[in-house]
Structures are given as structure tokens and as C-alpha cells.
Amino acid sequence: MKIRKKTRVVNIGGVAIGGENPIAIQSMTNTDTRNIEATIAQINSLEAVGCEIVRVAVPDEAAARAITGIKKGIGIPLVADIHFDYRLALSAMENGVDKLRINPGNIGSEQGIREIVAMATERDIPIRIGVNAGSLEKEILIKNGGQATPAGMVASAQRHIQILEDAGFDNMVVSMKASDVRFTIESYEQFSKSYDYPLHLGITEAGILRSSAVKSALGIGYLLLNGLGDTLRVSITGDPREEIEVARDILSDIGLYTGRRPRVEVISCPTCGRTEIDLIGIAEEINKQLRTVEKNIKVAVMGCIVNGPGEGKAADIGIAGGKNKAVLFKKGEIIKSIAEDEIISVLMDEIEKM
Incomplete structure (x- = not known):
């Protein structure tokens, strides 16, 4: 630059x-x-x-x-x-x-x-x-x-x-x-x-x-x-x-948002044939709910276990999808498994605690 x-x-x-x-x-x-x-x-x-x-x-x-x-x-x-x-x-x-x-x-x-x-x-x-x-x-x-x-x-x-x-x-x-x-x-x-x-x-x-x-x-x-x-x-x-x-x-x-109110950055994968949860809907809802949350954290919403925790290591917290479920991970370390219908609520609860 x-x-x-x-x-x-x-x-x-x-x-x-x-x-x-x-x-x-x-x-x-x-x-x-x-x-x-x-x-x-x-x-x-x-x-x-x-x-x-x-x-x-x-x-x-x-x-x-x-x-x-x-x-x-x-x-x-x-x-x-x-x-x-x-x-x-x-x-x-x-x-x-x-x-x-x-x-x-x-x-x-x-x-x-x-x-x-x-x-x-x-x-x-x-x-x-x-x-x-x-x-x-x-x-x-x-x-x-x-x-x-x-x-x-x-x-x-x-x-x-x-x-x-x-x-x-x-x-x-x-x-x-x-x-x-x-x-x-x-x-x-x-x-x-x-x-x-x-x-x-x-x-x-x-x-x-x-x-x-x-x-x-x-x-x-x-x-x-x-x-x-x-x-x-x-x-x-x-x-x-x-x-x-x-x-x-x-x-x-581009590194020019310094000195502002905290903001959440959401990263998410583009999905593929391995995705077995409604990742698009989950990602859209997570982005919507995090719109006004003021925290300097990175959240990963990934479609499968193959790349999820690995690609999300740079994230503070995230989920990686499985068959009708997902794993919750923090800093790349898997914490627990979550049913698909609980992914959004559990992830948002965990973010709120951070």
C-alpha cells in the first residue's frame, strides 16, 4: 500500500x-x-x-x-x-x-x-x-x-x-x-x-x-x-x-478500519457437494444477527469437517458442518457437536460470552 x-x-x-x-x-x-x-x-x-x-x-x-x-x-x-x-x-x-x-x-x-x-x-x-x-x-x-x-x-x-x-x-x-x-x-x-x-x-x-x-x-x-x-x-x-x-x-x-468501534468479521466457505447442512441460510442469519455486535473477533461458518477447523484456525470461533449437525470450534480446536437446528443459537450464545 x-x-x-x-x-x-x-x-x-x-x-x-x-x-x-x-x-x-x-x-x-x-x-x-x-x-x-x-x-x-x-x-x-x-x-x-x-x-x-x-x-x-x-x-x-x-x-x-x-x-x-x-x-x-x-x-x-x-x-x-x-x-x-x-x-x-x-x-x-x-x-x-x-x-x-x-x-x-x-x-x-x-x-x-x-x-x-x-x-x-x-x-x-x-x-x-x-x-x-x-x-x-x-x-x-x-x-x-x-x-x-x-x-x-x-x-x-x-x-x-x-x-x-x-x-x-x-x-x-x-x-x-x-x-x-x-x-x-x-x-x-x-x-x-x-x-x-x-x-x-x-x-x-x-x-x-x-x-x-x-x-x-x-x-x-x-x-x-x-x-x-x-x-x-x-x-x-x-x-x-x-x-x-x-x-x-x-x-x-485493506487494514484501514483501525481506531473504530469493534466489529465482527465473518468468514464462510462457498459450499460444495460435501455440505450437508443449510450453510447458506445459516451464514446469512449469522451475518444478520452480528450486524450490530461490537466485538473485535473473527467468526467462521464452514460447510464441512474437511476444511472447517483447519481453514478456520485464524478465526476466534466457528462451526463446521456435518450430516445434519456441526462442530463448534475455537481457534481451530473442536469443542462440541451441535444439532443443525441449534447451530445459530449456540454459536450466538458463545459469541455473546466472548
């Missing part, structure tokens, strides 16, 4: 990113922001599985006003996602948001930008410039034959950054998202050669769970392994809690 690029430190509602700070995990709600109760409930469910910063859409004034109520019911920093109307950014800040996600080039007049900058400076509220391949400015696309390119992404970011810097503002985070993995990687790499603003990583419009997990692991993982990135979001069409779990897995599997 390459040495991490040291970027500027930006404080988002008490969570510092950039510099040597941990890479923060983000998500975005899919509730109607104006429904304060539902939005609070979803944010708290996201925090429970490890979300550290959360974003909400602010399409109108009612959503901006809802921020006050939402902030009272949550414990993590709140980001307002705003397009086209600078007045919504002002209202979001007045109502206590911790960070803005805007594109200065499409948010309003120069005077509107100056009003945003003045309030953001006064309240120490950072701004993320979010460049997306699907919404590049027409003039940039024309220069590149009507096509989005990594160079065009960088040019767009430069334009937005210049607007804020000209207004005397540099408390910024930048993202360069596309749905294509290589395109995204090249955009971030080109941008990072010229700037030291913290980078928010992500593959946008990545699809449902399987597609997004693969694309995000490749794109975000590659960038992190090459020393780039200060915060990330895994974009999934579905339950946003899955975004957090995939993000945690990416960080954990």
Missing part, C-alpha cells in the same frame, strides 16, 4: 477528515427529508451499523427547515445536498447543517455564492464540491467532443474551486464520481496531482448490492491502496445500511 497523501484537515460537525485522520464512512438517506421522524429513524439505524457522516437531500425550503428537527434527534454530522438554489444553502446553514454539498457553478449568482461563503466562513461549515460525470457543464463537454472525460472532470472541479477561492473560501472537500471504475480512478488521480483538498471517494450510480459492492471495492479500494481518499460513500440502490457494511468491509480488508 502506498503512503497516504496528506491533505488539508476539514472538520465536519466534530468529525475531522484529511491529514492523518481515519477515513470516514458516509451514507445518504432515502427518506423524504421533510418527514423528520422517518429521517431521524433512518439516520440512527445507519449510525448503529457504523455510519459516521450522513447526507440528506434538500430540494426545497421545507426540507431545509426540517434540518433543525433532524439535528435534535441524531448523533452524527449532517450534510445538506443542494442544487440550483443558493437560498436553500443559506437556509440549511441557518438551521444547523454541518456541511454543504453543492456545485458553485450551478447554485446561483456570484452574489449568492458570496452570501454562502460569508455564512459558511462565519459558522465554520465546509463545502463539498461534487463533480459527477453525468452532469458536467456543456462548455466542458463541447471541448471534449461532447464526451465526459477525466480531464473534463478535473476542469469542472477547478472551475468550482476557483469560484470559492476567489470569494476567499478554502474549507473544501472534493469528489470526482462516475459510474465507470477506470474513469473514476483516472479522475481522482489527475485531480490529486494539483490539489491537496480532502477527497470524498465513491463510484456513483453503482447499482444494486452485488454490482455496487464489486465496483466500489475495485474503485474505492484501488484509490485507498494508492494513498488517495479521506472519506467515502458506497452508493447502493437499496437499504442504505448495506452501504455502511460494504464500506466497513472495504476499509477492514
Whole structure:
């Protein structure tokens, strides 16, 4: 792994990113922001599985006003996602948001930008410039034959950054998202050669769970392994809690989940013709029940006795299947035999004792 690029430190509602700070995990709600109760409930469910910063859409004034109520019911920093109307950014800040996600080039007049900058400076509220391949400015696309390119992404970011810097503002985070993995990687790499603003990583419009997990692991993982990135979001069409779990897995599997709340790592085999228990169902249920368990342990769920205890030696505890039963083992040592219908309850009881 390459040495991490040291970027500027930006404080988002008490969570510092950039510099040597941990890479923060983000998500975005899919509730109607104006429904304060539902939005609070979803944010708290996201925090429970490890979300550290959360974003909400602010399409109108009612959503901006809802921020006050939402902030009272949550414990993590709140980001307002705003397009086209600078007045919504002002209202979001007045109502206590911790960070803005805007594109200065499409948010309003120069005077509107100056009003945003003045309030953001006064309240120490950072701004993320979010460049997306699907919404590049027409003039940039024309220069590149009507096509989005990594160079065009960088040019767009430069334009937005210049607007804020000209207004005397540099408390910024930048993202360069596309749905294509290589395109995204090249955009971030080109941008990072010229700037030291913290980078928010992500593959946008990545699809449902399987597609997004693969694309995000490749794109975000590659960038992190090459020393780039200060915060990330895994974009999934579905339950946003899955975004957090995939993000945690990416960080954990490349050794960057240190200093966080404890988490259980589950390893399981792909099954084969020797499997004589419902390993898939057992593994899915174990993963589900361990979602919010905070322990620094590794749990193995293996299909048969041939490889079970051996492959699971690195695990703290696990099971290996037999015919309608399984053996429970700890650190590779077999402890006892369990009937198939008791595997989940016995394993969870043993984990609880650890």
C-alpha cells in the first residue's frame, strides 16, 4: 500500500477528515427529508451499523427547515445536498447543517455564492464540491467532443474551486464520481496531482448490492491502496445500511478500519457437494444477527469437517458442518457437536460470552 497523501484537515460537525485522520464512512438517506421522524429513524439505524457522516437531500425550503428537527434527534454530522438554489444553502446553514454539498457553478449568482461563503466562513461549515460525470457543464463537454472525460472532470472541479477561492473560501472537500471504475480512478488521480483538498471517494450510480459492492471495492479500494481518499460513500440502490457494511468491509480488508468501534468479521466457505447442512441460510442469519455486535473477533461458518477447523484456525470461533449437525470450534480446536437446528443459537450464545 502506498503512503497516504496528506491533505488539508476539514472538520465536519466534530468529525475531522484529511491529514492523518481515519477515513470516514458516509451514507445518504432515502427518506423524504421533510418527514423528520422517518429521517431521524433512518439516520440512527445507519449510525448503529457504523455510519459516521450522513447526507440528506434538500430540494426545497421545507426540507431545509426540517434540518433543525433532524439535528435534535441524531448523533452524527449532517450534510445538506443542494442544487440550483443558493437560498436553500443559506437556509440549511441557518438551521444547523454541518456541511454543504453543492456545485458553485450551478447554485446561483456570484452574489449568492458570496452570501454562502460569508455564512459558511462565519459558522465554520465546509463545502463539498461534487463533480459527477453525468452532469458536467456543456462548455466542458463541447471541448471534449461532447464526451465526459477525466480531464473534463478535473476542469469542472477547478472551475468550482476557483469560484470559492476567489470569494476567499478554502474549507473544501472534493469528489470526482462516475459510474465507470477506470474513469473514476483516472479522475481522482489527475485531480490529486494539483490539489491537496480532502477527497470524498465513491463510484456513483453503482447499482444494486452485488454490482455496487464489486465496483466500489475495485474503485474505492484501488484509490485507498494508492494513498488517495479521506472519506467515502458506497452508493447502493437499496437499504442504505448495506452501504455502511460494504464500506466497513472495504476499509477492514485493506487494514484501514483501525481506531473504530469493534466489529465482527465473518468468514464462510462457498459450499460444495460435501455440505450437508443449510450453510447458506445459516451464514446469512449469522451475518444478520452480528450486524450490530461490537466485538473485535473473527467468526467462521464452514460447510464441512474437511476444511472447517483447519481453514478456520485464524478465526476466534466457528462451526463446521456435518450430516445434519456441526462442530463448534475455537481457534481451530473442536469443542462440541451441535444439532443443525441449534447451530445459530449456540454459536450466538458463545459469541455473546466472548
